[in-house]
Every structure is written in structure tokens, then in C-alpha cells.
Amino acid sequence: MLREFTCIMCPQGCDISVELDGTTITSITGNKCAKGEAYVTQEIENPMRNIATSVLIDGGELPLASVRLSNVIPKDRIFDVMAEIRRVELPAPVHEGDVVIHDVLGLGADVIITKDVDVA
Amino acid sequence: MEQWDVVVIGAGVVGSAVARELARYRLRVAVLEKELDVACGNSSRNTGMLHAGFTYKPGSLKAECAVEGNKEFDQVAAELGVPFKRTGKLVVGFTDHDMENILKFKAIGEQNGVEGMRIIDKEEIERIEPHAGGEFAMYVPSSGILDPMAYTIALADNAAQNGVKFFFDRKVTAIERYIANDCYLVHTPAGAFRTKWVINCAGAYASQISEMLGYPNYPVRGFKGEYFVLDKKAGEFLKIPVYPAPNDKGGFSTHATPTVDGNILVGPDSYVTEDWEDYKCTKDHLDGLIRDGSKMFKQMRREYFIRNFAGIRWKRVDEDGNVLDFKLESDQQHNPNTVNLVGIESPGVTCALPLARRAVARLVEVEKPQVNENFDPVRPAPKRFYDMTREEQAAAIAEDPEYGEIVCRCETVTRAEIRRAINNPLGVHTVTGIKNRTRATMGRCQGGYCETRITEMIEQELGIEPTDVRFNHAGSYMFTGPVRGAQAPGEAAEGSVSA
């Protein structure tokens, strides 16, 4: 079976075509680097994504601090993780790199602050 | 229930002018407006011309008031602190028929008392305005440009400053006359107003109010026109309004006009509409404006487009569809203590104060009110930061540091000016209201930089929630709630990803 992918590992966005036998790749074309093959392999087995959003900050110069995950999580758990992040409320100050939730939902990724927010 | 001496229905340019002229007497005056600000209808949806008065039938109220309003406007603008330029106007023609019409209306203008009109050749057009089209033209020195929104705000501010009360979000739904008590009850969804006098300045809706007062529901027809607003960069190419030769009835099609702020307006075209609130722009008409506007203004280029808008001239018409004069009437016998103004459209901005004086005279004749000795015709209007010299700017910041913070970059509007606008005498606090009082968000980025700051300032200054901020109309909420926190609606939402 032939499947087409757009690689999201870098801005080049290679169009990758793979020939599949079940879930085994028999041939791959279009990727300019090894990351492309790794991406497609992962995408076939269990697509993983990072997400970026915000958490509420109390008493800060900004009402929100941005967060992302330290690692990718399964794509189909994105909205479960969003629900966890939505519950977080932190007092200012917060700093880039602060861990907001360790190992969120046991998925092996931390939710980390990506922007310093000082006290107002 | 509070007792008013006069209720003015409508806070357009005419209603605001009437309110200001009423403030010269010791009267308790309330102005009822269905929108959240003054001049939301056609008072602001026009070219902003101070008309000279050469296309109106001699002896008509339009001709009489236009010439009168034109002559006095330098003084009015100075009193009210309204930016105004007596630019003159070029009425350009290409054909023999154009010349015939231009000469016809030149003669009418002279009859109406318009001074200084003269026919000029192409060479002189070039000299006056190199970017104007046309083979020949009539030059009309008395025409001028003003910002009709700023003018209406100034009239209303000045009225409010002299004691008139403005009530917004008050659409008049019914008017009852109580003969025994010699008063009217003017009903709105937010309560009734008891008043001795009613003055109808309802603009597009004047015929409906007219009927509520006992006058006829005069037939009107809506002539809609659409506009382009061009960037100030285009404004550098045009210093004087350029109109095409009038048609046989004295109507003008698409023209190009500089604004007092340095933009260019191209439009309006003209077509009939039946919807009172039909202010939408349409692709066909905008395309038409690009085509026709290019004949008047050679720099009509897409890169200069920053905005579109539409207005409707609700003209009073007879059974055959012929356009009639403004209607100004009172009838002490059948509808006592009322003044009815219907079919006020172009040149309504030019005529607003002359009409207001005539309307108020009807009341004064009957009521003989005491003169308000404290009436101050002068409205304080601090200089804009943008218009100041560098030295003046430095001094302004030294006095009030908020002048140092530029909120709107395109129009160079400072935090001090926004704050002052939020605390305006009329209590208007829509985002559009702040825009119209400061020019913030009116520039080429259309609020991309400053709108987030302005909404935040409105919330902080007035202590209101983001969900209570309004863009222009009563239901024009800008935010559905916080992203995070108390009532964040996202909490209930369930999203999903695609396999």
C-alpha cells in the first residue's frame, strides 16, 4: 500500500511517499534526511505531537504564562492533556523551564513554562 | 417620573445641533438615541462636505440652509474645536453635456447666493490640483471639508456641557400624548420619558416617528452609496474635492474627496435600497467605485485601500418618485408642542445648525423660555499630539507623562488622549466611539497594534469585564470570556484530533 506524508520535523516539510506491507515500510522516497524516515515510522505506529498553550497566573504582570511539553505525547491524548493544563493556576512569578505538571497523565512528558512572568 | 421640557429623538448631526441650540435656553432637554453613540447612522456615513449650495432649488429649505450653514462654518468650527478646511471644490466635466449642466447649476448657485464660482480650463485644473481628472471645471471656492463624526460629537459634547442629557440604547417604540397633563410619554425598552415637547430628528426613521407624533408617514426612498477610504499616502496626491459634473437633476456620482485628516474618500455611488440598516458593502459596487473613482482621482490604487463603508440618503419623494425638499413643520393645533424634521439627508451636515435654529425657533415662539445666561458655545478641544510641534509634544509629556506613550502608532494617538476619550462628556465607551474621538485604529493597520490596548484601557478605566466591552452596537461583544480562569468556556469543550 502506498501512503503519503508531509514531514513536520522541520520547516522544509518534505513530501514523503512510503510503500507499506502492513505496518512495515518496504520503500521510502522524498525525505531529505533521516528524521523524515523516523517521523513516518512513528506516524504509522503511533503519531506523537507536542502542544503549546497557557496556564493561568495569579498576580502576574501578564494573566497567562505560555507552556509546552518537554516531550511529545500520543496525538490522541492531546485533549486529555489540555484538560489537565486547564486546571493549573500558579502564583507569580514563574520562570521559563519551571515544571508545572510532572509526567502529565503518565505520558512521559512534563508541562513546562516557556515565558517568565514577574509579579505585577 | 422625571419631567423633561424637551425630548429630542435621534442623536445624529441634526439632533445634536438641535440639542445644542436648545441649551441656549433654560430647558430640561433629553436626547434619546437608539445606538450607543451619536452619528451612528447617515450623519457620519457621508463625504464630510461643507456644501456651497449650488445644486438645490432656489427658495428651498435645502438651498437656504446650505448657504447659511456654509457661510457661518468658520465660526462654528472655531467655537466647537472641529477640524475644518475651506478647500474649495472642483466640479469637473468632460463633455458638452457636462458643460451644460455645470453652467445650469452655476446659475442656480448664483441665484442661491453662492459666491465666487467660476469656470476654469484644463490648465487651471492642473494648477489647482494636478491629480484631478477633467477637461474643464467649475471652481467653487466656498466648499469645504470637515469630519462629520467629529462635528456631531462636538455639537453633542457642547450640548452636554451646557446641561443637555444624552440617553443611548433608547430606541423610541411609541409616543403617547396626555392631553389633560399637556405632556407626551415617549416609550423606549429602557423606560418612558415624560416631556412637554418632542422634536423629531430621527433621520432614516423620521417618517416612523412622524407618524407616532400624528404627522403623516412621509414616503422616503433610500439612495445608498458605498465608499473607499484611502491611506494618507494617497492623501498626499489630492488637496481639493473633485466632483464630476452633476446630472440633470443635480445629483453627483462617485467623487474623490480629501478628508481633514489627510485620507481620501472615493464614493459614493448611488442605488436604491429598502432596508433601513443596509450599511453593507458589496463587491459589484466596490468594483464600480474603483472604475469610476479612477476617473476623478488618478491614484486610485489597491495598495492605498484601508476601509470601506456605506451610507443611505433617505430622501423624501412624491408619488412619482421626485425628490422633495427637507420637511420642517410644527402644528400647534393638531400635534401641539412638537417639531417634525423629515427627509433630512444631504446636505444635512451643512444644514444642521440652520435647521436646528429654525426648529428651536418654533418652540421658542410658543414657549418663550428664559435664556440660559450660562450657555457657553465654546467646546474645549485640546490639540492632538499628532498636530503638535516637537516642542509642544515635549511640553505635553512633561505635564502629563501619559502623552509619552503612543497607543496608536499609525495615527500617533497617546494614552492621555485615549483616556480622555474614554471619559468623554457623553459617557460613550464603545471601541468605535473611542476611535471616532481619537482616530486610534483608523490608520493603515486598522487597530492591529492598538486595539488590544484600547479594550484593556476601557476595562480598567471603567471597571468593566472584558465581556462587557462593545465594538459599536449593543450586541457587538468582542470577547466570549477568559481563556483561563473562572468561567472559561473552554472547560466544557471537548475537542478531538483526526487520525
Place this chain on the structure above:
Amino acid sequence: MKHVDAVIVGGGPAGLAAAIELRRKGIDDILILEREKKPGGILRQCIHDGFGLTRFGETLSGPEYAARFVREAEALQIPCLTDTTVLEITPDRHVYASSSEHGMMEFEAGAIVLAMGCRERTRGAISIPGTRPAGVYTAGVAQAYINLKNKMVGRRVVILGSGDIGMIMARRMTLEGAKVLGVFEVQPYASGLPRNVEQCLNDYGIPLSLSHTVTDIRGTDRLESVVISQVDDHMQPIPGTEQEYECDTLILSVGLIPENELTWMAGAEKDPGTSGAAVDENYQTTVPGIFAAGNVLHVHDLVDFVSLEAEALADGAARFIREGSLPACELAVRGNELVGGLTPSRISGTGDVTVSFRVRRPLRNCTVELVQGDTVVKRRRMPKALPAEMIQIKLKADDLNQTDDLEVKVSC
């Protein structure tokens, strides 16, 4: 009035990178003027990841990417006046700026670096017909409200334009519980990067409709619906294809325009191809000593290239500050009909140069040739070239002559 060797207008990614690199090149007297409360520019609201792969070899969020430069500028003790808006730049390099804290300021600059970035194209600029209700936002404004101000702008969303920010906002609003009905693009191809079509739209089942546009906006108070029509090859709506979408929000992602008001005030000439200033190989505008880099010069798709360009600018700017002039650049740079947004406009033929441009439409198996006279200076074959992706080609001084104009030829 105070003399400053280098005044940097804008403390976003371009301004910060230029300042840091100038300091490294030995220019001590530098001042950054930034209108926001903090440096970092638009990156502060771009909370998604994907930044920094080229510049740092890792993927960062916008705030993290900006913070790296902010920290470095702080470590180098480069002064940055925030809450400060530049009002005017004169051709003789005087800069007027105002702030609440410092009042009206005037600087006489040895060199000026223009790093004001870009702004969004608006509804009015593309004349979308219809009424004027609340609920019509540009993507960047919606992003600022949602990511900085904690204000949700709507619940049921249509997006016009497939620019990167539009697609990123489609995902962002979906994550926050809004329903994004679709992204509509007037061109027959996506204008943003393919990875964003994949990870922002496809991942969340948001349809992308090419060759479609908004032909009516309805509602008087708040947006009630938009009408979408298919367009023909000339991008004109096809009658009979109208479809109404009920929504409370329309997000516009219809292009970015370099923010050059100060540039023109200073008397610099415009490059009609980029809408930014015409610059030479040193990133110097037509006004001596005034330089421009980053999105103010031409809109980039990746911030990494903004930083790299601003760093490259520092060479010429530092030399100008020391020597008072730079070698004349008299050779024109021109592109053929498939080339858009080409910079620089002029070169000397005696220095290294980075040529940047975009193809005007998506191409497959094309060839890029940089030609002087009869000599092909460089040839690159490209299996795929998209307008969304800026192409940059570096040329060495040794490969160039000093007599012939440089032509960029793309062929298929």
C-alpha cells in the same frame, strides 16, 4: 540631544540579533528602542513551538527563542528603552522617540538599524464586502488576545487565508474549545508552510479549501455568518458557488506587510518587489547609514532567518560606524517573472552576498540560476519550490565580477 553610535529601532528578533552582533564587532555605544513593555517583539505571543531549528539546532517556542536573545543582550549590557515609540527618523540620522518615563528624546545616530518588523493585511486592504459586525479579527490580534490578554475572541470560527499564523490560530482556538469550521484560501495553493497544513489543520480535522474566498460578511452587532464562494483562475468569485457558514468569528490571515512608515520618513527608497526598503548587499538602504533587516525588509517565513539576516547586517553597519561610508553598490539585482520579493536590490561585486527571494507560484523540478553577463555564477536545482518558503543563496565575492548586473532566473 545625545549621540549614539547605533540606534536600533525595534527590540524584536531582528533588532536584538543586530544589537548583539554589533556589540560583538566592537560597537559599544548601542541603544535599542522598543515600543512594548518588554523586548522580544511578536515572538512573545507566538507560544507554539518550531522556532530555532536552524539557528540553535533545537525546537523552541517563540517566547523561549526571544528570551535567548534578550538574555544575551542583557549579559552584554546593551541598553534597551522599552515603552518607547520612535516618532521620526530624519535623513541625517536624527531619531525622535517618546516615552512616559523619559519624555521626548532626540538622538543623533552614527548608524540606524531599522528592525520594526511587519503588520498584518486587514479586511479593508482586501475590500471584503459585507457588514461591519464585531468578531472580525486579524490572526495576530486574535493571537494577542488569546495568548497575552486571556480573552477568548469567539467560539465558532472561519479562517480566511492560509498564512502560517492563520493555521496556527486554527489549532490554537481548537485546543481552547472553539469550533473551527474551515480555512479558506483564495489561491490554488496554501500560502503557509506544508508542515502547518499537516500539524495545525489535518491533525484536527480542519478542512482547507483552496480557491475559495469570503464574499459576504453578515450580522450587524456580532458576526452571524460569512458567505464563501469558489473563485476562478483570475480569483473572481464564481456565481452559484456561494455557501453560508454560521459563525461568530472570522479570522483573517491574508498576508503581512513590512512596517516601513519610519523608513519612508527617513527618505529611503522602496523596492517595489518586496514593499520594503531597497537595500544593497550590506543591508544599507538608499540613505547612507540607515540599515534594515528582518521582516521590515521582506517578510520571512522563519524567525531563524530573521536573526541570521540581522546578524549579517552588523558587518556593514559596524564598518559604516567606523569609516563613515561603505563601498558603492552599483550593480542591479533583477529577477525574472517567476521571482518575487528579491533582495538585495544592488551589489558591489566585491563582497559576499546572500540573495533572498520567493518563487511566485508553486514549482516542481525547477532550476535557479544566478547570472552575471554570460556567466552562471551559481545554479541550484530544486525538486520543489513553494511561495511559502523563502529561498536564500549565498554568493562569494570571488565568484562575482564588478561590471555586470546580477540576474536571478528561475526556470521550469
